[in-house]
Amino acid sequence: MTTTFVSPRLLMIGGGSVGRLAEVLGQFGLSKPLVVTDPWMVSSGTVEKALAPLRGAGIAAGVFSDTVPDPTDTVIEAGVAAMKGGDYDCLVGFGGGSPMDTAKAMAILGAAAPGVKMRDFKVPAQANRAALPVICIPTTAGTGSEATRFTVITDTERDEKMLIAGLGALPLAAVVDFELTFSVPPRTTADTGIDTLTHALEAFVSKRANDEADEYALRAMRLIAPNLRTVYREPSNAVARAAMMKGATLAGIAFSNSSVALVHGMSRPIGAHFHVPHGLSNAMLLPAVTEYSLNAALPRYAEAARAMGIATSAEGDQSAGAKLLQELRDLNRDLAVPTPGAFGIDPAKWDGLLTTMADQALASGSPANNPAVPDAATIVSLYRRAWEG
Incomplete structure (x- = not known):
């Protein structure tokens, strides 16, 4: 190959x-x-x-x-x-x-x-x-x-x-x-930080993953996961800032040579229609999309959890996967990630655009890289779950 x-x-x-x-x-x-x-x-x-x-x-x-x-x-x-x-x-x-x-x-x-x-x-x-x-x-x-x-x-x-x-x-x-x-405000630090975590995770579980990209994705997750909360709470922490910056570049190399997947495919229409910052819309979607995708690539998600330091090498895949889902939910809570409604999106407009956003997500090609490949109806249901938080 x-x-x-x-x-x-x-x-x-x-x-x-x-x-x-x-x-x-x-x-x-x-x-x-x-x-x-x-x-x-x-x-x-x-x-x-x-x-x-x-x-x-x-x-x-x-x-x-x-x-x-x-x-x-x-x-x-x-x-x-x-x-x-x-x-x-x-x-x-x-x-x-x-x-x-x-x-x-x-x-x-x-x-x-x-x-x-x-x-x-x-x-x-x-x-x-x-x-x-x-x-x-x-x-x-x-x-x-x-x-x-x-x-x-x-x-x-x-x-x-x-x-x-x-x-x-x-x-x-x-x-x-x-x-x-150092001068980046906490909200932007959180949003861009979850963006880079999503890059690494999606690159690793993508259908287009490969050994070379995997190395960069795993290294990125090892740097990002222990430091994201720190840079949010301690903006002047040089060690944590350096780790996040390097992690972001490594994650970029990873997904440039693998791909992003469903989170990014669904995130772009939210940004286009509602002007939600890209990293923030990723964060709104990441727990629900990961839960939907988990069993289609459980060993991969489990390995990602171990790289992030939230599961041990001795734990089975099911336990590690469950801990990953909980960590993503906890991360959104700790970084004050709002639901789409709490962000200020009008619920009627959201509902009225769900089918259009699902079609645009599919047209981007990114959902086809996801471990579980959704149809438009599934994407609509995931948008609704993201709304509920």
Whole structure:
């Protein structure tokens, strides 16, 4: 059996590493970056952590900061116009998943022929070409986008979150500096943390799992599970922040080479229709979806529980699986994850969109990777269980 494995050509991981950004660019002969970030990174001055070391090396960077929390095709088109309007030789995605996903999508769309839309790259299409190389600098420990061949973009005409996959979305390099996460507020820390745990768990139980991706998924779970509550309660805990940041990148590598599954397939429509942050919608779904899937891959879920440290090596699979389900419920309680209703979603609108969301989840392809593959009716029932919490 042959396994294809992809990852960025360079990963620089460690506290203070953002200060070496110019060095990273220099290794690839790059000197004219367009930094893709968000308005808060600019207004707060946080983007200076990337721009200052570039200026110190004599590199004048452009800035595109019109990104939005759930990247849209219209923002990507504006970003491509900015990219083509300057003499740039690379993109630097600086921020959470949205700026990084935006930079990756800009690189893909920028390489396309005139008239091609972002939706033309939606899976199962392969987005393998990029106009410029992308260097990613995450400021949250969650999405793993700095290490993946995926980007998620909302089609504004169809109100649909599109999964876009291919080598064109794979960053050339990533600078992973946990010190950038110290100022992340507890709610975002929790949401992105559960997102990265979901990446690792789904990569491990996916029908497309493989030995190489498994190693990264297990290592990620060993780092994330003991530290997620700590970073939520102790934002300045450097040891826990470093573990979460590394875990997020490892989980990104894992699912980039395996896949995500039903949780992510169901999560994207919630984000598209109700603007729930991606990690939070994952958290709302994770216990119910895991319970539905458990017996279809019990040995795998049990091994994940052992990697997370919530079951011992001596315990049987049934006991370990039960402990995993309880841990996911307890984690949502401890991290104050709301139900969709408590988040503020209108129940009538939720019920009215369940069939549409189920169809969109199936169309994404991710549910087909799940250990138990649902039909639309099953997905609707799982959305209802998530509503009940």
